Amino acid sequence: MSNATTLAVGFPDLSKMTVARQPHWRRWLAAAAILVTLAAIGRAFANGQIEWSYVSRFLTARVILEGIVNTMVMAVFAMALGIALGVVVAIMRLSPNPVLKSVAAGYTWLFRGTPLILQLLLWFNIALVFPTIGIPGLWSARAVDVMTPFLSALLGLGINQGAYTSEVMRAGMLSVDAGQYEAAKAIGMGRLRALRRIILPQAMRVVIPPLGNEFIGMVKATSLASVIQYPELLHSAENIYYANSRVIELLIVAGLWYLLVVSILTPLQMLLERRFARGFSQTGR
Amino acid sequence: MTRHLVAIRSISKTFGEFQALRQVSLDVSAGEVLCLIGASGSGKTTLLRCINQLTPVDSGGIWLDGELLGVREEGGRMHRLTERQIARQRLKTGMVFQRFNLFPHKTALENITEGPVQVQGRDRQEARSEAMELLRRVGLTAKADAYPSQLSGGQQQRVAIARALAMKPMLMLFDEPTSALDPELVGEVLSVMKELAQSGMTMMVVTHELGFAREVADRVVYMDHGAIVESGFSRDVLGAPREARTRAFLSAVI
Ligand SMILES: Nc1ncnc2c1ncn2[C@@H]1O[C@H](COP(=O)(O)OP(=O)(O)OP(=O)(O)O)[C@@H](O)[C@H]1O
Numbered sequence: 001m002s003n004a005t006t007l008a009v010g011f012p013d014l015s016k017m018t019v020a021r022q023p024h025w026r027r028w029l030a031a032a033a034i035l036v037t038l039a040a041i042g043r044a045f046a047n048g049q050i051e052w053s054y055v056s057r058f059l060t061a062r063v064i065l066e067g068i069v070n071t072m073v074m075a076v077f078a079m080a081l082g083i084a085l086g087v088v089v090a091i092m093r094l095s096p097n098p099v100l101k102s103v104a105a106g107y108t109w110l111f112r113g114t115p116l117i118l119q120l121l122l123w124f125n126i127a128l129v130f131p132t133i134g135i136p137g138l139w140s141a142r143a144v145d146v147m148t149p150f151l152s153a154l155l156g157l158g159i160n161q162g163a164y165t166s167e168v169m170r171a172g173m174l175s176v177d178a179g180q181y182e183a184a185k186a187i188g189m190g191r192l193r194a195l196r197r198i199i200l201p202q203a204m205r206v207v208i209p210p211l212g213n214e215f216i217g218m219v220k221a222t223s224l225a226s227v228i229q230y231p232e233l234l235h236s237a238e239n240i241y242y243a244n245s246r247v248i249e250l251l252i253v254a255g256l257w258y259l260l261v262v263s264i265l266t267p268l269q270m271l272l273e274r275r276f277a278r279g280f281s282q283t284g285r
Numbered sequence: 286m287t288r289h290l291v292a293i294r295s296i297s298k299t300f301g302e303f304q305a306l307r308q309v310s311l312d313v314s315a316g317e318v319l320c321l322i323g324a325s326g327s328g329k330t331t332l333l334r335c336i337n338q339l340t341p342v343d344s345g346g347i348w349l350d351g352e353l354l355g356v357r358e359e360g361g362r363m364h365r366l367t368e369r370q371i372a373r374q375r376l377k378t379g380m381v382f383q384r385f386n387l388f389p390h391k392t393a394l395e396n397i398t399e400g401p402v403q404v405q406g407r408d409r410q411e412a413r414s415e416a417m418e419l420l421r422r423v424g425l426t427a428k429a430d431a432y433p434s435q436l437s438g439g440q441q442q443r444v445a446i447a448r449a450l451a452m453k454p455m456l457m458l459f460d461e462p463t464s465a466l467d468p469e470l471v472g473e474v475l476s477v478m479k480e481l482a483q484s485g486m487t488m489m490v491v492t493h494e495l496g497f498a499r500e501v502a503d504r505v506v507y508m509d510h511g512a513i514v515e516s517g518f519s520r521d522v523l524g525a526p527r528e529a530r531t532r533a534f535l536s537a538v539i
């Protein structure tokens with residue numbers, strides 16, 4: 001080590017010292033301020049006119065549990081419909097066919113451009129426009145019978161979601177290198193097969209974080225279906241407080257359930273992300 | 286005279302204002318190895334892409350194995366083939382890209398079996414054992430389950446060659462297969478290609494590796510500004526070029 005000693009001449013020898021930990025005074029102060037604020041808010045709620053016994057009693061009431069199940073069922077089905085539509089519309093939008101392109105653009109424009117609650121009400125009241133629906137000569141039914149709250153909510157939420165998801169999917173597909181399309185073509189794949197086997201699986205890696213976001217949004221958006229009598233969580237809570245006037249207590253019950261569900265979704269998203277990261281890093285197997 | 290596997294008749298291609306190919310005609314016989322050389326922008330990649338129909342030609346025709354590519358003549362007019370028909374025609378050619386373009390979400394083995402299983406509908410087990418044989422040929426038996434991100438550039442390119450060969454093409458197109466590689470990795474890819482040439486595969490290779498062209502190619506084609514300037518036996522074109530432009534290019538490269 002003669003070289004090192006020569007270099008060190010005239011400089012203090014730092015080789016034995018360690019770097020001291022920096023005191024983070026400002027972080028401690030900020031944390032303390034936040035804790036004090038939270039405690040004050042908590043105290044206000046504890047002393048306010050809230051009967052906590054009602055909260056704990058109704059947290060697991062049958063109607064509430066049915067409500068959360070209906071909420072999750074609707075969120076999952078509407079999101080599935082939204083993703084299916086989103087993929088199809090994104091593919092149409094990226095196709096060279098101008099007719100498909102404009103249909104896709106028009107769909108996104110229409111359903112992204114109007115309020116979701118308005119779309120839900122329109123689906124629910126569609127009987128006012130088309131009293132009977134069906135396939136001429138094969139099957140027909142009265143629209144009021146077909147457009148149950150469930151179906152109206154599913155169509156309203158799913159079709160609206162599709163308009164947003166198509167943009168997420170399109171961004172994901174554009175993020176895949178153009179060389180991948182060419183390599184897929186070069187082994188004889190047609191456009192659709194290349195999309196399904198090569199492009200979409202790679203796009204998934206990019207779209208899962210925003211889709212997770214959208215799904216969390218969907219869980220909460222199902223509460224809008226309460227206006228068309230779909231018995232989801234908020235609707236159930238409302239029905240109870242119409243009877244017992246415990247408004248705040250039941251809103252807290254609903255809020256706690258939404259928070260719980262969303263908290264469970266985050267780690268699930270992590271698992272999915274890891275699944276689709278396959279092959280993209282040295283360790284991600 | 287040997288039968289021409291590839292017959293290219295006065296094809297032209299313009300991108301906007303820019304003419305990338307001017308009336309290019311070229312024949313390639315079965316089993317022949319042809320190297321395309323030329324300055325950057327001279328149209329070598331475009332020519333290969335036209336043969337594989339990744340780029341449609343503006344005029345002229347390309348015949349592969351006696352079949353006109355991309356269009357069909359009917360009632361005195363030309364009609365473009367459907368995408369499905371073009372995909373079927375592409376099965377006769379394999380293509381190796383400068384930047385490998387392996388599928389990053391699939392292992393080396395899956396990259397190779399993807400075409401045979403998904404496109405040709407071959408039996409999965411059979412495709413796997415053929416893929417293993419191809420991996421052995423390119424010297425990567427141990428890497429069957431590695432993802433592309435776990436392979437060196439040279440290994441990725443060898444997998445890409447195996448992927449193209451798995452489709453059992455009659456013509457292999459190589460677009461500068463070694464120019465994205467570190468110098469010490471070039472040799473392993475070239476030796477795989479040389480072995481392939483010796484096995485009788487018809488190959489069209491765009492390359493700047495003149496040593497490879499001299500040793501392996503039957504014929505060398507020199508292109509400039511979208512046109513073929515000179516073509517002939519490799520020892521003639523590389524050793525005693527007739528055209529001044531070829532001479533200038535070769536002296537600049539060496
Ligand atoms: N899709 C395209 N759009 C517009 N111009 C293009 C396109 N593809 C190629 N060109 C142009 O055509 C010319 C020929 O390109 P080509 O890639 O065939 O050259 P090359 O001989 O392969 O060059 P290099 O040695 O740099 O790869 C270039 O000037 C290029 O800019």
Ligand SMILES: [Mg+2]
Nearest residue numbers: 329330331461
């Ligand atoms: Mg090129």
